[in-house]
Amino acid sequence: MSTTIDLGLKFDNSYANELEGFYVSCSGAEAPTPALIKINLPLAESLGVTNDDKHELAQVFSGSQAPVGSSPLAQVYAGHQFGGFSPQLGDGRALLLGEVVDQDNKRWDVQLKGSGKTPFSRSGDGKAVLGAVLREYILSEAMHRLGIPTTRALAVVTTGEPVYRTQYLPGAVLTRVASSHIRVGTFQYFSSLDELDKVKQLADYAIARHYPELKASKQPYLDFLCAVRDKQAHLVAKWMLVGFIHGVMNTDNMTISGETIDYGPCAFMDSYDANAVFSSIDRDGRYAYSNQPVLAQWNLARLAETLLPLISSDGKEAVEKATEAVKGFWDSYHKSWLTGMKAKLGLASEVEGDLAFCEQLLESMEKQDVDFTQLFRQLAVDLESNTNTCKAYFNDPSLFLAWRELWLVRLSKDELTPIESVSLMNKVNPVYIPRNHLVERAIEAAEQDADYGPFEQLVAVLAEPYTPQKGEDDYAKPAPESFGKYTTFCGT
Numbered sequence: 001m002s003t004t005i006d007l008g009l010k011f012d013n014s015y016a017n018e019l020e021g022f023y024v025s026c027s028g029a030e031a032p033t034p035a036l037i038k039i040n041l042p043l044a045e046s047l048g049v050t051n052d053d054k055h056e057l058a059q060v061f062s063g064s065q066a067p068v069g070s071s072p073l074a075q076v077y078a079g080h081q082f083g084g085f086s087p088q089l090g091d092g093r094a095l096l097l098g099e100v101v102d103q104d105n106k107r108w109d110v111q112l113k114g115s116g117k118t119p120f121s122r123s124g125d126g127k128a129v130l131g132a133v134l135r136e137y138i139l140s141e142a143m144h145r146l147g148i149p150t151t152r153a154l155a156v157v158t159t160g161e162p163v164y165r166t167q168y169l170p171g172a173v174l175t176r177v178a179s180s181h182i183r184v185g186t187f188q189y190f191s192s193l194d195e196l197d198k199v200k201q202l203a204d205y206a207i208a209r210h211y212p213e214l215k216a217s218k219q220p221y222l223d224f225l226c227a228v229r230d231k232q233a234h235l236v237a238k239w240m241l242v243g244f245i246h247g248v249m250n251t252d253n254m255t256i257s258g259e260t261i262d263y264g265p266c267a268f269m270d271s272y273d274a275n276a277v278f279s280s281i282d283r284d285g286r287y288a289y290s291n292q293p294v295l296a297q298w299n300l301a302r303l304a305e306t307l308l309p310l311i312s313s314d315g316k317e318a319v320e321k322a323t324e325a326v327k328g329f330w331d332s333y334h335k336s337w338l339t340g341m342k343a344k345l346g347l348a349s350e351v352e353g354d355l356a357f358c359e360q361l362l363e364s365m366e367k368q369d370v371d372f373t374q375l376f377r378q379l380a381v382d383l384e385s386n387t388n389t390c391k392a393y394f395n396d397p398s399l400f401l402a403w404r405e406l407w408l409v410r411l412s413k414d415e416l417t418p419i420e421s422v423s424l425m426n427k428v429n430p431v432y433i434p435r436n437h438l439v440e441r442a443i444e445a446a447e448q449d450a451d452y453g454p455f456e457q458l459v460a461v462l463a464e465p466y467t468p469q470k471g472e473d474d475y476a477k478p479a480p481e482s483f484g485k486y487t488t489f490c491g492t
Contacts (some may be wrong), residue, residue, distance in 0.1 A: 004068070008050030011069030011304055012107070013098040015180075016204060021198065022186070023073040024324050028063020028095050028117025029126070031173070033160030036061065037452060038137065038459075040154050043177065047110070047154070059176045063095060063115025070098040072111075072427040078192055079185035080302060082286055085253035087192050087251050089185060090120025093128060096181065109181050110154065114173040122138035127163045127276035130172040131443040135454055136263040137174060137443065140392045142434045142462040148238045149231075150260040151178040170447060171173050173263060178259055184267040184303045185252030191306035199306055200216040223308035225325050229257025230332045241344065242433060243269035243336055243372040245289045247279040248490060254299045265488035268433045270478035272365040272372040278436075278488045289356025326359065328422050343428045344376050345407065346383065346421030349414050362397035367481050371478045373433050382427035383411070383418060432472075434458070436486045 016023065017037035029402035036058040051057060059065040066072050074091035079160060081089075095112045113136070114128020122433075137153040144150050155175040180203070190198040207214050207224050217223045235258050239246065245251075255261050264281030274290040282288070285297060286384040304322040334355060342348070357409040365375065368391045378390050388404065391397040411421060442455040461475045469475075479486070 002472060005065050006051060006057045006068040007057075007060060007264065007395045009048050009067060009069060009100045009110070010102075011067075011098045012101050013069075013070070013071040014209070015075075015099065015106075015109075016071040016073055017095070019201065022202065023075045024095075025073050026095065026118050027066065027072055028173075030064045030113060031058075031062040031157070031159035031171075032066055032179055032448060034058040034062035034173075036155065037158055037172070037457040038156040038455075040141070040152070043142075043152055043154055046104075047100050047108065047177070050052050050444055053209050057155065057372050061112065061157045062173050063112050066097065072097055074120055075118065075181060075186065076189055077183050077185035077252050078189035079183070079250050080188075080299075081250045081252070082282075085188075085192075088120070088189065090098055092121040093118070093126045094181075105323050108178070109178045111176050111178065111181060111411050112173055113176060114171070126164065127159075127161075127171050128173060129163050129165055130158060130170040132264075132448050133174040134443050134446055135439060136176070138439055138458060138462070139263040139266060139457070140176065140260070141459060142366055142465065143244070144462055146238075146242055146430060146433075147463050148242070148260060149235055151176045153177075160239065165365050176180075178255070178261065179257040180206075180209060180255065181261070182210075182256050182258065183252050183261075184248075184254045184299055184306075187256075187303055189308040193205055194213050195288050196309050200310055202378045203307065203310060209291050214239075219311070219321075222321055222325060225280065225300075225304055225307055225311070225322060226328065228258070228303060228328050229325060231256075231334035232296050232300060233293075233329055234258065234336045236262065236292050237333055237340060239292060240289070240337060241428075242342040242430065243272070243289070245278060245287070246292065247277075247282065247488060248288045249292065249295045251299045251302050253319055254301070254303075255297070262492045267350065267486060267488055269372050270435070271369045272362065272375075274362070274366060280487050291332075293333050297326060301326050308424055340428065343424055344381065346416065346425045347414050348416050348424070351410065351413070357403075357410065360403050361400075361408075364394075364403050368394045368396065368400075370394055373430060374476070374478070376425070376429040376430055380422045380429065383425070427466060430469050432465045433462050434436070435475070435477070435479060436464060437483045438475060459478050 036054045041267050054479045060067045073096050076090040078087050093114055095115045097110045100108050101111055117126035133156055137156055140150050142155050144152055154177050157173045159171040161171045163171040214220045214223045245267055253262045267278040273281055276289040277285050304326050308318040313319055338355055363377050382390055394400050438458055442458050444456045445451040461472050
């Protein structure tokens with residue numbers, strides 16, 4: 001792979017330079033006829049991309065050529081997948097081009113997904129299909145606009161070759177950006193090999209890169225565990241507050257930076273369902289909506305296991321300290337979730353019993369075919385107009401009406417005025433989410449007709465999720481009955 005194309009990016013590849021043995025250097029496959037379909041111009045500008053030659057951008061973002069300053073590599077990691085441990089996974093279809101330092105001196109990974117085989121591809125082809133690439137672009141950028149920590153999408157390139165996935169589909173490559181791609185599974189890989197020196201090396205690197213304030217700590221590895229815990233608790237709380245189901249919360253899909261990663265079998269709920277599952281392979285509901293906090297803590301415990309020898313040389317003491325840290329997940333999660341839920345309900349003050357009060361609303365929604373996103377947005381409308389149109393969302397509104405009376409009393413005692421409450425609610429309750437049927441419509445048009453209009457329009461609407469947009473009412477509506485039960489799939 002030549003490195004003659006200069007994107008203008010300021011590469012500083014610390015992972016490649018400091019963590020030998022944590023990756024394998026490799027190159028992307030040459031795409032037959034790469035074509036640039038989408039570049040995220042604001043993100044590209046913030047990273048420092050100055051090259052606007054579409055041909056050269058397509059060459060780089062397809063993996064055909066590496067940009068000047070890059071150091072392409074595939075990272076190695078392990079992971080628990082649906083509870084079963086796989087001792088070696090690694091980037092089977094991803095290629096880390098390197099790290100870029102942006103205009104604000106922040107460090108970002110720039111990674112290709114779908115650029116061909118790596119040493120960790122096993123029996124896979126390392127390629128990606130257009131639909132999955134567009135899906136991750138839509139979902140990850142929507143999450144960013146919703147204020148949820150996430151990897152971001154920089155570019156979409158078609159490769160000009162068909163990729164077989166039960167049928168032949170257009171091949172494509174996604175370029176994504178993240179604070180890093182260090183996962184719980186990265187720690188697990190070296191821990192499972194009893195390479196404590198590498199676990200320590202990785203922990204020191206992760207602390208320096210993501211939690212530099214801990215370098216002076218007297219117990220940096222325990223504090224690192226707690227910092228990751230709080231990041232993940234905050235992240236999952238954010239998911240829950242918008243009705244997002246990740247679908248495959250394996251330990252290799254949990255980053256220590258606290259960003260959402262890998263948009264495979266994910267989806268957003270229409271009707272509220274605590275047990276919502278969309279993934280075709282999650283037959284037992286391990287990663288159901290309501291299980292996400294439970295599994296986040298479970299994943300955190302797996303990280304804790306790898307850090308035990310670093311936390312204390314006394315095994316018993318290490319287990320006690322790590323266990324206490326992992327138990328603290330629930331306090332951190334409930335604090336983040338409750339703060340967010342009260343904002344969704346226009347509340348700012350703290351009152352004893354708030355957690356049960358907020359959970360009571362969700363209980364009233366269960367099995368009532370109530371659209372999660374629309375209800376919260378409509379609550380603000382009703383509060384502002386002194387009406388109660390929300391009851392029409394319920395098949396049986398009795399539990400909701402009882403809760404609503406408590407809510408009105410609670411609002412009357414809050415420190416915010418009704419106008420301030422409405423304003424707060426409208427800032428945190430989106431009008432638009434990536435509705436599953438709209439995502440599928442955009443993918444179908446692109447795959448079948450090379451029509452990217454629905455994709456571009458959906459991305460544009462989702463860029464302003466909290467602001468009603470004239471003429472875009474259909475983007476705020478749940479799927480029609482004809483859409484049927486929605487199922488998502490892993491992989492690209």
